[in-house]
Structures are given as C-alpha cells and as structure tokens.
Amino acid sequence: MHQKEQIDKTITFVKETLTNAEGGHDWFHTQRVYKNALLIAKTENVDDFVVSLGALLHDIADSKFHHGDETVGPKIAREFLFKINVDSTIIEHVVKIIENISFKGGNEAQTFNSPELEVIQDADRLDAIGAIGIARCFNYGGFKNRPLYNPDIKPNLNMSKAEYKASNAPTINHFYEKLLLLKDRMHTKTGKAMALERHNFMLQFLDTFYKEWQ
Numbered sequence: 001m002h003q004k005e006q007i008d009k010t011i012t013f014v015k016e017t018l019t020n021a022e023g024g025h026d027w028f029h030t031q032r033v034y035k036n037a038l039l040i041a042k043t044e045n046v047d048d049f050v051v052s053l054g055a056l057l058h059d060i061a062d063s064k065f066h067h068g069d070e071t072v073g074p075k076i077a078r079e080f081l082f083k084i085n086v087d088s089t090i091i092e093h094v095v096k097i098i099e100n101i102s103f104k105g106g107n108e109a110q111t112f113n114s115p116e117l118e119v120i121q122d123a124d125r126l127d128a129i130g131a132i133g134i135a136r137c138f139n140y141g142g143f144k145n146r147p148l149y150n151p152d153i154k155p156n157l158n159m160s161k162a163e164y165k166a167s168n169a170p171t172i173n174h175f176y177e178k179l180l181l182l183k184d185r186m187h188t189k190t191g192k193a194m195a196l197e198r199h200n201f202m203l204q205f206l207d208t209f210y211k212e213w214q
Contacts (some may be wrong), residue, residue, distance in 0.1 A: 001085050003049050009084050010056045017060055017076075022143050024136035025062050029127060033058060036123035040190045050090060050116045053081065054097040058120060062102075068165055074098050122191030125182045130198025133179055134205055141171030148172065149213065175206060 018027045037055040041048055061073040074095045081091045093114065100112045101121050127133065147170040155176035183199040186192045
C-alpha cells in the first residue's frame with residue numbers, strides 16, 4: 001500500500017473514531033494540528049510521513065476521556081497502523097510520539113525526542129493558544145462544569161502531574177497553569193513565530209475579561 005493511501009485510510013479511521021468526541025478534541029482539532037504540522041515541517045528536516053501519521057493519531061484516545069489511562073491511544077494507533085501495513089520502525093516512532101506529545105503539567109521530563117515529535121508538539125500546542133485555544137479551553141471547562149473565574153482561587157504553578165490531571169480549578173486559571181507557558185516551549189522557528197501572535201491575543205483577551213469582570 002502506498003504512503004498516500006495509508007494516510008487517506010488513517011484520516012478515515014480518525015474521523016470515524018472521533019465522531020462523538022468532546023469539541024476541543026474532535027476531528028477538527030486533529031485536522032488543524034495535521035495542517036499546521038505539515039506547514040511547520042516545510043522548514044524542518046523531518047520525515048513527512050511520520051509527521052502526518054503522528055499528527056493524525058496524536059489524540060485518537062486522549063487520556064482525559066479514558067479515566068486518565070495513557071496507554072489507550074498508543075495501543076489503538078499501533079493496532080491500526082499494523083493493520084494497514086505500515087513499516088514497523090515507523091509504527092514504533094509514531095507510538096512514541098503519541099506517548100510523549102501531551103503537556104503533562106508538573107514540569108515532567110520528556111523521555112523521548114525526535115524532530116518529528118517537535119513539529120507535531122508545536123502544531124498541537126498552537127491549537128491550545130490564540131482564539132481557538134481560548135474557545136477550546138472554555139469548551140472543556142464547560143464539559144467539566146468548572147467555574148469561569150473565581151478571584152479567590154489563585155492559579156497553582158507548582159502542581160505535580162497528578163494534581164494537574166485532577167484539577168477542578170476555574171477555567172481562567174488554566175491560562176496561567178498551561179496556555180501562557182506554551183509560547184516558551186515551542187521548538188521550531190515557524191512554531192515560535194506563530195505562537196507569539198496567538199500568545200499576545202490571549203493576553204489581550206485576559207485584559208478585556210478582567211475589565212469586564214470589574
């Protein structure tokens with residue numbers, strides 16, 4: 001099977017799998033990450049096939065929606081890629097990307113690195129900031145029935161990974177606990193430039209939010 005056909009099959013599989021996903025982690029999120037990953041990849045020395053498969057499968061089973069189980073996504077991805085006859089070394093690389101892509105909170109060290117992971121991580125992080133990042137953030141906050149903001153509950157910048165996963169803090173706190181930190185965690189030149197613009201838009205949003213709150 002040709003690589004293009006394998007990518008097409010992966011797109012179909014991801015669309016079907018994410019049919020009823022939460023709005024911030026649905027097919028449209030994956031599609032945006034896929035497009036931005038390919039855009040960033042143009043200026044990086046990477047394997048476009050690995051970038052494509054990794055971006056498409058990065059959120060196939062986000063642990064947030066599987067009782068915190070981080071093994072579900074890699075397992076589904078591995079089984080699917082094996083079924084469409086992707087080369088085993090590429091499968092292992094893609095699985096490693098899925099295992100290491102997410103922002104875990106708690107400043108946990110990443111155990112695996114590759115240029116392809118960096119490209120996809122940048123694309124995924126871009127979708128967590130800017131106007132779309134704000135929309136996704138409040139969508140997830142609503143999904144979890146969290147308050148918008150509470151001036152008495154301050155952001156916690158020193159959470160462990162477990163605390164980060166269990167947090168029920170107001171949605172505005174998430175800007176300080178994650179979203180505003182992402183600009184400085186970008187890897188690629190293109191990613192950094194795109195992130196700066198989106199970061200500044202979030203600062204404007206927060207400024208307006210607090211003015212209106214008062």
